[in-house]
Amino acid sequence: MTTNQNILTGFQPNRKLLGAGLLLGGVGAVAGLLGTTLVGVALATAGRGWIRQLETHPAERAARTLAQARAASQAGLDAWRNAAPAN
Numbered sequence: 001m002t003t004n005q006n007i008l009t010g011f012q013p014n015r016k017l018l019g020a021g022l023l024l025g026g027v028g029a030v031a032g033l034l035g036t037t038l039v040g041v042a043l044a045t046a047g048r049g050w051i052r053q054l055e056t057h058p059a060e061r062a063a064r065t066l067a068q069a070r071a072a073s074q075a076g077l078d079a080w081r082n083a084a085p086a087n
Helices: 002-009 015-053 058-081
Strands: none
């Protein structure tokens, strides 16, 4: 047990440097988070402006496309049901 204690007592980091490093790391993390937030806000604002400029709102376009897909699906189903049996 004494050999382990001798090894660990020799390890004494500079507390001032360690504290400064932790402080700078924390400041860097906060700055990174702030930068990420600003980028997100800028992209969201640009996206809102882009959607406002569209002639057709994306929800309307999606509804119209869904209605077209349903009509095409129904037409295909009707054609398949009315097909003459192969003899």
